[in-house]
Amino acid sequence: MANQCSALNPDCIAKKRTPCPALEHSKNCWEYDWVPLIKGLPSEEQGKWKLYLVEHCPRCPAFCPEMKSLLARIQADV
Numbered sequence: 001m002a003n004q005c006s007a008l009n010p011d012c013i014a015k016k017r018t019p020c021p022a023l024e025h026s027k028n029c030w031e032y033d034w035v036p037l038i039k040g041l042p043s044e045e046q047g048k049w050k051l052y053l054v055e056h057c058p059r060c061p062a063f064c065p066e067m068k069s070l071l072a073r074i075q076a077d078v
Helices: 034-039 044-060 063-078
Strands: none
Touching: 034 044, 034 063, 044 063
């Protein structure tokens, strides 16, 4: 899949041996709905994922406008 974060981003969680739900579903980061996944995690894990996505995604070479709106949803809904 073109422009996959895992292929372009040296800081991708998938490269750090952390399972990436988007990659597991053969989707790019911005195609995966992170909100239900994060909401279903324990509070501490929610904070870790939210912080990671909000801090790392905007610096990713694969970052796109769709991810901006997804990050806004994550910040508002989780």
